[in-house]
Amino acid sequence: TVPSLLGWKRAKARARAAELLELVGLDPHTYGRRYPEQLSGGQRQRVGVARALAADPPVLLMDEPFGAVDPVVREQLQDEFLRMQAAVRKTVLLVTHDIEEAVRLGDRIAVYGEGRIEQFDTPGAVLGAPATGYVASFVGADRGLKRLSVTEIEPDDLEQPPVARVDEPAERAARRLRAEGARWAVVLDTGGDLRGWVGIDELAAGGAVGDLVHRMTAWVPVGAPLKQAFGVMLQHDAGWVAVLDGARFLGVLTPAKLHEALRRSVDADAQGVARGQVSFDSVSDA
Template identity: 75%
Template sequence: MIRFESVTKCYPDGTLAVDDLSFEVGTGELVTLVGPSGCGKTTTMMMVNRLLDPTHGRIFVDGADISGADPVTLRRRIGYVIQQTGLFPHRTVLDNTATVPVLSGWKKARARARAAELLDLVGLDPAVYGPRYPEQLSGGQRQRVGVARALAADPPVLLMDEPFGAVDPVVRDRLQKEFLRLQAELRKTVLLVTHDIEEAVRLGDRIAVYGAGRIEQYDTPASVLGAPASPYVAEFVGTDRALKQLSVTGIDHTDLERPPFARLDEPAGRAAARMRADGARWAVVLDADGALHGWVGRDEMSGAPGTVADQARRMEAWVPVTGTLKQAFSEMLKHDAGWIAVLDGPRFLGVLTPTKLHEALRRTIGSGGRGVPRERAEVDSVPTE
C-alpha cells in the first residue's frame, strides 16, 4: 500500500533529514516509526501526504507515484491525526468530524450522518458530544474526535503523529486500547510516529527503529526485542527488553499445566475423597462442558453437604488464551496468585505457573522472537454462568 524507494530529504540549509530510505507497508498493516527527536520519522510520514516533498526518490501509495498527484486531492484520501488534534474551536464536534467529507463534496446530511457514525465508533455518543465544542471536551475526548475526523471519509491510509502523546498515562492507555480495537475492525494502513518504544511495541504490526535519518531495523515487535539488529537498536529498546517482550509473546498451549478438577454437580464429599486420594489440596471447578466456574479447597468440602457448586469460589486470576505473557504475569501479581487460569471463551484449558512463564520467555528470547504470535486481547472478568 505504501512504498518508499531510495527516498532522501535534504533541507535548503543542508540538513539531511532522511537518507536513502526504502521500505514497504502492507495493506491493513500498522507500522510504528520510533526513534529519538530529530531522527526523521515525522519527515518520513509528512512526505506520504506531500506536506513535504522528497529531494530524491519516489513514494508510492496504492501503486501510484504520489509525485504526480494533486496534494489537496491526495490529502483528502489520507487520514491525518496529530498530537494536538487540530480541531476547529468555532465548530461543533459533529461539524469538525464531518470536515473532510464536506470538502470532498458530500451533501451535508450525508457527511453529518457519517460523522455521527464515527463518533459512536470511537466511543462518543453523537447525541451527547456532537453539539459540543472542542473546549468543552477533555484531552482524551478531543483526541478521539481527531481520530474520528481522520476516518470520516473512509481513507485507506491513516497517518498518526504522536497521537496519544498529549494526554496523561491513564487516558493514553485507554486510547491505545480503543485504537487497537478500531484497527482490528477497520484494518487501515497506518503509519504511526512515536518516540516511545513501549507504544511502538504495543501498537505496531511492525516497527521501524530510526537512527539519524535512516531505519536501523524494520521488523516485528518480537524480533526487534528478541534480536536487535545492532548495538544502537539494543540500547534504544532498553536493557529491560526481555520484560517488554512479555507484551508481544503469546500464550502457547504447550506451556499449560492441567491441575486437579471437580465437576460442578459432583457431590462435595465424593470430590473431597477423590482429591485426598490424589494428594490434591485444591481443584478447579468445571461444568459438564468444561467451562470454568471457580475453585474449591479439599478441606472445606470434607463432610460438607450438597454438591461442589455449593462450595465453589470465584476464580479471579485468569487470562484468555489469546492474551500475552505480560497479561498473565500482571494478573498473577495483581491477585498474588501462584498460577493463573487460561480460558478459551468460558472453556478452561489449563493453568500457567511462574515456572512456565519463565520458560516461555527464555524460549522466545532464544529464538530471536521470530514466529511468535502477537495477540491483543483484553482481560475481562470470569463468567459465572
C-alpha cells in the same frame, strides 16, 4: 470539514461525521455540535482520529497521536485505537518515541536512528533480538519485561491441575486428591466450564463438591498477553492463573510456564519457527 473540502453534500458529510463519532466512542447527539474548546484533551484526540478517517483514506499518518494526554487517557485512547483498527482495517504509519506504545499498537516496528532505519521487524523480534546496539539501548535493558506485552498465552503453555466436578461427592474427590498428593482442585461443571476451586480440607465437610466451591478470581482468557497473566498473579497474590476459552477451562499458567513461554517466544523469533517447534532444557526437567 474534510468531506466538505472534498465537495460532499452537507447531508452526506453530517452522516459520515455521526458515523465516525460513534466509531471513536463519542455520542454524536451529545458531542456533534460542540466546538473544540468544549471538549477535553482526550475527546479532541478522538475527534482528530475521526477527522483523519472522514474521507476513508487507504493510509493514515499519525504523528505522536496520544502524546498530549495523561497516562490514563492515553491508555484509553490506545484501547480505542486497537478496537477501531480491528473494525476499519487501515494501514497506519504511527510515529512515536514511546517503545511500549509501539510494541502495543504496531504489527511492525521501524526503529530509526543514526540517520537510517536500524531495524524493521515485528515487536517481538525487536524486543527479543535487537539488530544493533542502538536498537538494544533504545528498547531498554528491561526489554524482556516489555516482551511480555506481545507474547500471547497459548494452550501448549498450560499445566493441567487436579480437577473435580460440581456434582461429584466431596468424599470421593478428597480420596482422589490424596492419592495424587494434591491439596486443591479446579472445579468444573459437566460441560467443562470453570466454576471455581476447592481445597482438600474443605472436602471433609461432605456433600457435593459444588456446595463447597470458591469463586475463581485469578483467571485470564487464552490469547491474552503474558503481561496480563503476570499482573493478575501479582494482584491476587496467586501462584497460578486459570486460562479460559470463553467459560471453558483450558489449564493453568504458572510462573515457571510463563517464563518458559517467554523463552520459547524469543527463541522462535530468532530461529524463524513457531513457538511449538522450540525445545530447551528447563529447571523443571532436571
